[in-house]
Amino acid sequence: MIKFSILITTKNRRDELNITLRSLKQIMGRDDVELIVCDDGSNDGTYNYIKKEYPNIILLNNKKNIGLIASRNRLLSETTAQYAIFLDDDAHFLSSTVLETIETHFAENNNCGVIACRIFWGIQEPHSFRTLEKPLRVKGFVGCGHVWNMKAWRNIANYPEWYIFYGEEEYASYQLFKKGWQVHYLPDILVHHRVAVKDRKKQNDYALRLRRSLRSGWYNYMLFLPLIKIPRKLFYTLFIQLKLKVFRGDLKAAIPILQALWDLLVHLPLLLTESKRLTQMEFKEYQNLADTKIYWQPKETTNA
Structure with a gap:
């Protein structure tokens, strides 16, 4: 078996x-x-x-x-x-x-x-x-x-x-x-x-990765978040991308950010139709969970 x-x-x-x-x-x-x-x-x-x-x-x-x-x-x-x-x-x-x-x-x-x-x-x-x-x-x-x-x-x-x-x-x-x-x-x-x-910014697919990463996050907002929560979350993430990338000189990030916005608009009818939204109570419970653990660094101990 x-x-x-x-x-x-x-x-x-x-x-x-x-x-x-x-x-x-x-x-x-x-x-x-x-x-x-x-x-x-x-x-x-x-x-x-x-x-x-x-x-x-x-x-x-x-x-x-x-x-x-x-x-x-x-x-x-x-x-x-x-x-x-x-x-x-x-x-x-x-x-x-x-x-x-x-x-x-x-x-x-x-x-x-x-x-x-x-x-x-x-x-x-x-x-x-x-x-x-x-x-x-x-x-x-x-x-x-x-x-x-x-x-x-x-x-x-x-x-x-x-x-x-x-x-x-x-x-x-x-x-x-x-x-x-x-x-x-x-x-x-x-x-x-x-x-x-850190080397990913230098790779040829940097713009494509950024576009797909941003738009997928926004897709999930549209599918699962209570409608009242979406505008603030969407505009905040957009502002952070502009602040940390474009406004700091990473001008090549501007195009994939705009493309991600376009992708969101194109798929908006589908997203609204397929939505499975959390209730306000579910959203609050979900937000109280610990964030996803993405990167680990061996800071807790120096012993091998």
Whole structure:
């Protein structure tokens, strides 16, 4: 019986993916674990390489690129496991006994729909793996390291594929909240996301990432927030983007900000039709939850 499914979507990052798969070799040897990789239209030989070097992996192949979110939906539709573990193709576990920790936490917390892992972002590993943090109920989770209780996943709608990239985790978090499921931050599971965040501004897709990130946040406002709360939240986030980016000389950010606003206007009829708003009381309860834990730094202790 498959209890754990490790799900990875990838596109044109064969070398990074190979690092991640090598880190999972010990876990992959268990009878209750499957690993499913969705190759989203790569043209760097990823599919044939994985098929040859890792024959035990379940390999899905999108002939054409369908996007990260659609690929995640496909992965979740394929597995019959109890728990679905998502890793990015450039992320791996630093903790030991990951599977045992996952199983124990879900067994002891029947209302937990998603485990949000502790995530370190950086090219090199952190100097310490230790933390003084404790498990905590939070608003949401991060895509590069989280675990679904598949009972919860099947209780909500799929990720919104038309978002393309960004915002699906927040979308799911609102839905989970509406259905009575919780998201738990579990610091015992440490994931290394091998990304230099500061370098993203220098990358060619910076503008596209900014556009999609902003608009997905605004889409979620329109779908889930009480109508009376939307104008203030929307204009505040717009002001902050202008203040921290455009007004500080990052002029190339102006165009994707305007494009995100245009995207919001274009999709407004759909957003209003598909809305699943929190009540005022639900919104207040949701706002009182701890914020999503995105970036962890080893500040609590200097002992390795």
